[in-house]
Amino acid sequence: MTTLTMTSPTTGGALPAGVTPVGGIVLDLIGLNGVRVLVQLSADQLFAGTFSPDTPGGNPGTIGVLGGLSPQVLAQLGGGLSQMAVRMSIFDADASVGDIDHNENFLTINGIQIGNLSLPATESTSESGELMGAAVGFQNALLSTGWFHVTDPAVLFEIFGSLVARNGVSFGLHDLDPYDNGYDFSQGLDGSHFEITIPNTAPDATDDVYSVSRNTPLVVSAASGLLANDTDPEGANLTATLVSGPLHGTVTINSDGSFTYVPATGYAGPDSFSYRASDGALGDVAAVNLFVNPNVAPVAGADRYTVDRNGELVVSPRHGVLANDSDPDSSSGGVLTARTLSEPQNGTLTFNADGSFVYVPNPGFYGTDSFAYAASDGDAETPNFVTLTVVNNNAAPVAADDAYRLDKDGILTVERANGVLANDADADGDVLTVEVTTGPANGTLTLNADGSFTYIPNPGFHGSDNFSYRTSDGDDTDIATVTLTVDNVNGAPSPADDAYEVDEGGRLFIDAANGVLANDTDPDGSAMTAQIRTQPSSGVVTLNADGSFAYTPNPGFTGTDSFTYFANDGSDTGYATVMLTVNAVNEAPVGASDTYAMEQNRSLTVDAAHGVLANDSDPDGDPLSVALLTGPQHGQFVLNADGSFNYVPDANYVGSDSFTYSLRDGSTSTPVTVTLTVNPRSGRLITLDDNANRATYARQGEAVIVHARGGADSITGSRFDDELLLGEGADEGIGGNGNDIIRGGAGDDKLFGQAGNDRLEGGDGDDLMHGGDGPDIMVGGVGDDIYYVHSTEDQVIEAAGEGSFDNVRSTVSWTLGDHFEELMLEGSADIDGSGNALDNAVLGNSGANVLYGLDGNDTLGGYGGDDIQYGGAGNDRLVGRDGNDVLHGGTGDDQYFVDTADVIVELGGEGVDTVFSVGDYVLGANLEVLRLDGAADLRGEGNNLNNYIAGTDGDNFLIGHGGDDQVFGGRGDDTLVGDGEAVGNGNDRLEGGDGADTIFGGGGDDVLSGGGGDDFLFGEAGMDRLDGGSGNDVFVFDLNSLSIPDQRPDTVIGFHGAGTSGIGEQDSLHFSGGFSSSATLMFDHYGSNQGQQYYRLVDPEHPGQEQLILVQMAGGSTNLLSSDDYLFS
Incomplete structure (x- = not known):
């Protein structure tokens, strides 16, 4: 194997x-x-x-x-x-x-x-x-x-x-x-x-990013070059070759990835090129993104110069303000120019573009002065301050002594022309001023800075006096002495009036130390004697030469008497008046005991004619008044100063009660006790069952006392003095013609007193009480109750915490008592209504009412008639509109609801107030906010404050006037004006909203927003920001209204130009007027920064006259304006 x-x-x-x-x-x-x-x-x-x-x-x-x-x-x-x-x-x-x-x-x-x-x-x-x-x-x-x-x-x-x-x-x-x-x-x-x-794999080329300053070559080595971030899977050596070149410059690429990029002259912005990275067989293409940064502004160094006071500073270009300034990017070829931004405050300046200048300080000025300039490289500017030190080389002033003369007791007034500076001198010709160093010893002096003065010698003084002063030219001083000679002349005595008092039936003795001569004077200090001139009319006086005297008034006389006398210094005389007051001696008033009686569960109302003063007296005939010392123990009690009173015994109480009052004549007082007897109630007693009963006792031959129990009962009393005690259901009690007492139970009851002086007590629940004729007493109880008042003598009582919205409806003038929330005037009479310290609603009737809100956040409404409303403290709502109303808001942030016939009175510092108007309206003084109501075509105008103005859905005409205003058009075709003709130049915000609007910024730095629709925007003077919004908008520049030259440009936001694709809108710039009658205006692109394009209007016939405008294209487009985007007229 x-x-x-x-x-x-x-x-x-x-x-x-x-x-x-x-x-x-x-x-x-x-x-x-x-x-x-x-x-x-x-x-x-x-x-x-x-x-x-x-x-x-x-x-x-x-x-x-x-x-x-x-x-x-x-x-x-x-x-x-x-x-x-x-x-x-x-x-x-x-x-x-x-x-x-x-x-x-x-x-x-x-x-x-x-x-x-x-x-x-x-x-x-x-x-x-x-x-x-x-x-x-x-x-x-x-x-x-x-x-x-x-x-x-x-x-x-x-x-x-x-x-x-x-x-x-x-x-x-x-x-x-x-x-x-x-x-x-x-x-x-x-x-x-x-x-x-093993087959080959292509390399991987990665995109690159580089940046460079404008007008500066970019040289990149191989280590940082194109191939530095590229890879080959088999690790082969890579080479770089150019695929496509840049659009705004030239590039030279080497095979190892190093390269040189030269941007086009003056260009700033993005650029790019592409290259191929190859391993010898295969390759990959990548992009190189370049950004050419805008110009870097010049660097300005601090400048300081020194000149002598009253001298002249001449600075050559070599030592001028540009000598230590530089341009980091040499965009101007290293050559800078300068222009002034602000002038010196204490001298005149002649300034040249090469930085040389001449400065002449104001006469006599020394210290520190400054001015500002801008160093420019042709594209950007850098501001800088120049410090000027004016050195003092002053010569001190020379002060010469002075002498003046006047009579004793006279006044010396010396004008500037003859004053202490008239003989003083200053070698530099500086303006001199004076101040006192040592004042006169025998008089008073008022010395003015210009050398004029007033001198008043002490009374009677004669002889020599003097003072010293210091003269100054603002830097150095000198001291001189002024001699004052007061010549002796005799002066007449100056007697002063006197006043003394004595009691009725007495005698007045005054010694010399306190006599008529004690407060008299003689300018020469001469001794004086007194002599009677006229006797008093209501008594006899004995006057002595040393000023002591005795006065005896006529028997029984009280009041004012007088006599006159002479004061004599042996040469001259004067006379004065002595006032004598003879005081009446008061006797205490005499009080008589009083006794009153009433039935059980009845109130006792006693008028002044039958009150506690009816049987009291004063020996001197002085007017009397009373004040409560100790009140009764078994009832509620009110005692008035005129002796009238009201006593309500406790429920079901029978027996004796009393109170003590102080009887007063204005000086002394006497205590008096009054006895009150509460007798058992007479009348037929009727008790009802728990069912809902309807009972009428109008035909009874005597008074009835009805006790209802459960069920919703309806009970009508007799023509006598009845007592109706309602049960726990929602009951109705009707008193009839007598002086009735009706007490509600736990339900929502209705109580009607009808004729007579009735007492209605609602009890628990939301009750309705209608007193009817006569001076009635209505007591609410727990729940939100309604009271009907028909007499100014009615009493309406509500305890604290017994309801959150208790309502009084009155046909007479009425003031809400404590713990009531709402007052409604009824009928058509011209009556008045007043609230309390709570948040009240006070509503008028169809007559001419005067309404008072007082404290709390109140709502006042006239509702017919020519009404006057006073909001008082708190944030109140005042509703006029029906009738010719006058509305006073008072303190707090108030709201006014008006039409064109109403008048608003608002004082300064009384809050931020809002007016809601259904007609044309001009804000009066001290009003801040205007809101037009409804959909009509209305006109609204502000004032000199910082106003907020909002229109209706109609076609409005709105004017902000003075102040930094906010104006909002709404949905119609509106006209908005930032500053009116009479007042001007606030920094306003104007928004047209929907519709085809026309907006005028006026003076100041304004913000204009067209919103929806085809709008016309007029920025006018100031550095404005204009945003047309959606629609085909027109930005209008009236060159005759601009400040030329103007380096504070207007900015146009979201401009839909002819080259802006996919938007379907077309805005335009419209230039009217010109810098001069013969000027041919040019409009060119000036540069860009952060998505904004800079343009300038130039007048070739008048160098230096130009207007900058910034335009930001819609949708983030970087397109430049074309000739289709603007026109001249």
Whole structure:
């Protein structure tokens, strides 16, 4: 038996001397005679060696190589090879034509028998002599058995399939039956050989990415070149060749993958080319993506210069602001230009493009000044500040002494022309100012900075006085003295009026220390004497020369009296008035006890005419009032200052009660006690059962006391003073003509007092109480109750926590008491309504009402008539519209619902307020938000604040005016204006919404959004952002309204140009007007950055006048504008 085994070097032993693997897989072919042949596998190569069979006399077999290549021709095959195509052929030159039975042959891999190796019978006449063409895998090869026919003795058999090449893998071919009919391997393989074929695999080329600055060559070495990330499965050396060149530059490629790319002059953006990586036989194509970065802005260095005060700074180009500036990418050929961005604040500047300049500081100025400039390389600019230091070289001023004269008690006023600076000097001609260093000792001085002054000597002073001042030119100072001579002249006395008091019936004695001369003065300090001038009219006065006096009022007199006197200094006189007040002596008021009586469960209401003051008096006739000291113990009580009161005894109480009040005349008081007697109730007692009863007692000859129980009862009282006590059902109680008491139970009751002074108590449940005629008392109880009021004398009472929405409906003017939530005025009378501190709803009637919300977040509604509404504190809702209403919101964020006839009054600082209007409306002062209601075509205008304005679904005309406004059109064809004519230039946001809108930005940096529809957008002045949205939009630039030159460009967003495919919309830029009447405007592409294209309008006849515009194409398109996208008019 002949066995051929192929193994890796790890299983076949050490390699012979002189055989060195180059990196692939080396097969060690060993015959049984121990002869070893080494073969290295490589793509498209067939390597061979020799071996000898193990039987004597056998001819040596040959593992041949087509073309006769020797085993030492080595090529790399990467160690990571996972699978390769393998062809194995065994040839025997001595084989004869005929049938060969290899039924017992099998294939082994790593010594494991895999399957028999033979052809099926159907292949026995194959001319090729191929054993089979099945796949031979690592561990899954099963070959069919049978016969095959040899037609070409040069080829014994061949195996085609796959071999998994791994270290330690061996495979062999065995013939197990040397005595079978057919070819016998044991007889030797004369002239036969063994062949292994491995086909080539194409290399894998990977795309590359590089970037380079504009106008700069890109040089890439082989180590970082095109082939650095490309691979070949067999490890072959690769070469690179150009397939297609770049569109925006030139490229030179070397075979080792290094290359040089030169972008087109001035170009910035993407570019690409492709190349082929080849192993000599097969190749692969990859793309190289290039990005040419935009220009890098210049680098500006800090600049500082120094000049003397009142001097001139002249700086040449060599030392100018560009001398220390540079251009990193030399896009301008290394030549930079400069332009000013801001002027100095304290001088004048003449600036040139080459960086030279002349600076002249303002006269007298010294210190630090600055200006800003921009260094430009023709594409980009870099701002920079220049610091200017003006050095002081000042000469100090010279101050000269001054002298002035005035009379005693006079006033010296000196104008600037004759002031203290009139004889002072400054060598530099600086403007001088003065300030006091030492003031005068005998007077007051007011010295102004310009040298003018006012001097007032102390009263009576005469002689010499002086002060010192410091004169300054802003840097240095000098001091001088001013002498003031006050000449002596006599001054008349200055008597002052006096006032004294004495009680009625008394006598007033005043000594000299407190007399009429005590507050009198003489400018010369001369001694004064007093002399009577006129006597008082209601008494007698005795006046002494030293100013002391005695005054006796007439008997019984009280009130005001007076006399006059002379004050004399021996030369001159003056006179004054003495006021004398004779105070009345008060006597305490006299109080008389009072007694009142009422029936059980009845309230007692006493008016002022019959109140507690009716029998009280005051000896002095002073007006009297009362205040409660101690209240009653068995009822609720209210005492008014005029003596009227209301007393409600506790339910079912019978007996005596009392209260004490203080009787007051404004000065003194007297306590008085009032006795209250509660008598048992008279009337017929009626008790109803638990059924639902309907009972009427209108014809009764006496009062009734009805006690209802369960069921929904309806009870009507008599014409007398009845008491109806309703049960637990939803009851109805009707009082009749008397002064009735109706008490509800636990259900939702209806109580009607009708005529008389009634008391209605709802109890638990949501009750309705209607007092009817007369001053009634209505008490709600737990639940949301409704009260009907028809008299201003009605009392409506609701305790805390007894309901969340209690409602008062009144036909008279009414103010909600505590714990009530809603007031509704009824009827058509011109009455008023007022809320409380809760969140109220106060609603008017058809008349002209005045409504007050007071505290809380209130809702006020006029509903007919010319109403006046006051929201007060809180976030209120004021509803006008019906009638000519005046609405005062007050503090808080209020909402106004108006039409064109209404007037809103809102003060500053009273919150952010919103107006909802169904007609044309202009926001008044201090109003922030306007919302137009409905679908009509309306006009709305803001004010000078930052307004929010929203239109209707109609065609609106909306104007923001001053402030940073937000204006929203809605669904119609709207006209939106950011800034009105009278006020201007806010940074506004204007959104047209749906419809064909026309939008004007005005001054300021505005944001304009067209939305749906074919819109016209006018950015006007400022750096605006314009977004047409969907539709065929027109962006209009009125060049006459722009600031030229303007380096703060407008930006057009989402532009649908003629070259934008697949959108179906066409926007356009429309330029009207011009920089000059004869200008021929040019519109050209200026550059790009982050998806935005820069364009500029240029006036060739006026260099330097240009307008920048940024355009961002819709859908992320990088197309440039064509001549179809803009027009001039």
